[in-house]
Amino acid sequence: MRTSVRRVAVTLAAVLPGLAVVAGIQAATFPEKPITLVVHASAGGGSDIFARTLAAAFEKEKILPQPIVVENKPGGSGAIAFAYVGGKKNDPYFLLTAVTSFLTTPILRKSQVEYKDFTPIANFAFDEYMVIVKADSKYKSMKDIVSDAKASPKKLTVGGTQLGSSDSICAYLIEKAAEIQLNYVVFNSGGEVNAALMGGHIDIAVANPGEALELSKANKVRTLGVFSEKRLVGAPDVPTLKEQGLDAIYVQNRGLVAPGGIPGDARKVLEQAMLKYTKTDIYKKYIKENMLSEAWMDGPTFGKWLDAENARYHEVLKAMGLLK
Amino acid sequence: MRRADRTTGIILLIFSLILMDASRRMPPSATFGPGAGFLPFWLGALMAILSVLLIVQAFRRPATPVEKPAFPSGKALVAVGEAVAGLALYILLLETLGFLVGTGLLTAYLLGVVEREEWRTTILVAVLNSVGLYFVFGHLLGVSLPRNMFGF
């Protein structure tokens, strides 16, 4: 019943867009035009695929009466997209992908907009991280790495992407937990890190479970541990770092935010739509193929989580010497 | 070309000195290997040497009796200036005018004012061009082109 009422309203709004604006029909019929989902990274990356999968599912399952349009605004580790969407204050027709960089980039770049300038809509999932070494490496467990690194500090090379990225934070967490010093080598992309590891140019790398397990099945790499509280369901044989005496826990989140100050009912509509999306087969398949852990949070919960994480990142990045 | 080369050399020399100074202020590397300022500093140094060579070469080259000026003057310069100004204005106003209107106006300006084409052809080409590009990029390829307040 409700949906049919909404459809009538939407049809009206579509036929008489001018009238709808004049009459001030707003949140009751939200959304009355397509919603733009801004991706902070370039086409083809993890966030882009997340966004395009979501948009396709909305279209196919008709979750909202209006489509979601994906728009890439890459650059500056997200800074360009944050400034763009942050500038659309009160406009509920914009969404933004929010992962680690959503918090770390404003901290590192002292940018004008920060996470507080956005309305959290929902969090979907967590990306886990694993420590890997080459298959024929002499390191069989984290203990081997720790004792070797203690014997010769700054000798072991660990590969990752630019400083301040999830990879570099993972490496730092190991250093801190084990009280060792590693030699961090910066690469351009995760793919290049894995290639350098398999080629024996670096000793250790950090990878997502999907790629790590596939390469380990093919006997190209060995997985030494996962940065999570408990062992992963999909990889029960890989011990956690915690089990091995290293207190290093880290996840990257996949969430969505909207500009600050959007109407409360529009936020509610979006949140409900996202929850509905998590029940679709497309979403379930996406989670499974990418080996993500489901971690649904509604807007307010996500907001609190962001507060806590922001404080933590501040501390970690400061300790890494990246904040002046 | 001698005078032009000399001027270019001097400008490049000043540029490279500024570059070297700015690079020197960058913090040194925290880990092994060179820091952020390493490459720009040495590139600045290399550019400085090259610009000195450029100046020296300009002086050593025999002066030709009639030097062809490097840059045009008069009418030719006006045409280039008009095109540059039109393009700048276009980029400046694109988000206000929207892609369709802005591109149409730029095409019309370049054709009608800069090239002095007769007005009927000008309007026809301007309309076809802006609509065509809007259709291919905005519609077929889904690029979100700038829109004006009326939504096109």
Added chain:
Amino acid sequence: MDVFQHILLGFQVALSVQNLFFCFVGVTIGTLIGVLPGIGPVTGVAILIPITFGMHATTAIITMAGVYYGAMYGGSTTSILINVPGESASVMTTLDGYQMARQGRAGPALGMAACSSFIAGTFAVIMLTLIASPLADYALSFGPPEYFALTFMGLTLVTSLSGESMLKGIVSGVFGLILACVGIDAVSGEERFTFGNIYLLDGFGFIGVAVGLFAVAEVLVNLEEPLKQVFVKTELKLRTLFPNRQDWRDCLGPIGRSAILGFFVGVLPGAGATIASFLSYATEKKLSKHPEKFGTGIIEGVAAPEGANNAAAGGAMVPLLTLGIPGSGTTAVLLGALLIHGLRPGPLLFQSSPDFVWGVIASMYIGNVMLLILNLPLVGLFASMLRVPYRILMPLIITISAVGVFATENNIFDMWVMFGFGIVGYLMRKLDFPPAPAVLALVLGPLLERSLRQSLTISHGDLSIFFTRPIAAVLTIGALVSLFSPVFRAVWESTRTPGKEARP
């Protein structure tokens, strides 16, 4: 099973009506995307991802792979016709391709680009079929010191892109390297020369710089003489529209070499099609009997880079399929697409889904043939566009450049970059500084700096790392020889010029 059974299986998959149809759809879209500047294969493939959701995985990847190598065919079109490089991989094609178009030989240039793409592309697929696995090990043997040596060698080729004055060519190259420093320094996270502008955090957009330096600058130069005939009228006769026998004789060697070079550079995850096309062009110029003619519109200058970038696109499939490592932006998108379809590329893919792997490989043979058939008739159509008077063409070139540059990252700032470098390019043209070395250096700069600093981090600052590893040592020594031989020669010759007597 041996290779023949594998590829037979592959053709059984690829020759189904559905797969043939979508292969055709893919290469057609790819050609269109390649023709339009700014929109590259990365965006093209990404847009297709949601559309292919309902398809079978093999069909989906056949379509997207078609877009990828189809775009490499189309990329040369605007480079040749109007000096607008559509993709970074087709910058080198502008140098001789556009000059050929001005001389009324747009047809042979476009035709040779398509043929060279076909031959080199097919060669790459054959290599992929026969020796994908051993090649993966070769790709892995390239670590930071090897990449440094390779890039360094690439940069020394800047000298061979110079026009009359080698000094000015080197200045242009160093200028490009300085431009490459702008943005966040990946190693330290430090901002360099960004002046607080967030759009500069990732440095200058390559397409904006290249379109400015080449296309906009060219238009401005042509505006100076409104009555000058920019293009010699193209004859639309079959005999003059396609490469003639002499063209073929000139190009067979370059095509063969560019196919091999392009493929092996393409296999390396950190290099890619752009570097392949640069290296191939410079190599041909070095080997040529008449190097001075490069840049004036000779057909080898089109055949070499176009062959190399297609072979590199095939080569990039090797690390993707065998190791799950994307070697280029486009293969990174393909990786994402594979994941959505439940396939995880990696060393096990050949065993776990042979029908998929061999189906896609077989489709690449078919797709290349389709592209050749599709592109040759288009040659006449595109070449005839140049019969439109230049004063009408001029606004079209400016506006298509602007929208193409905008479309690369959806921001106006890139248009300003194009505008600024249009003026810089105009000044460079007037002062006889060749723009090609600057563009080459802008591409190679970040790779050079990163690999240098990676190497020195690994070796704790010890420079011997570049000489103690065999591949790195060979490349470094080759680079040093290539660097110093022309410099010594230039210095030697300049001391013997009559400059001294002319001094007052």
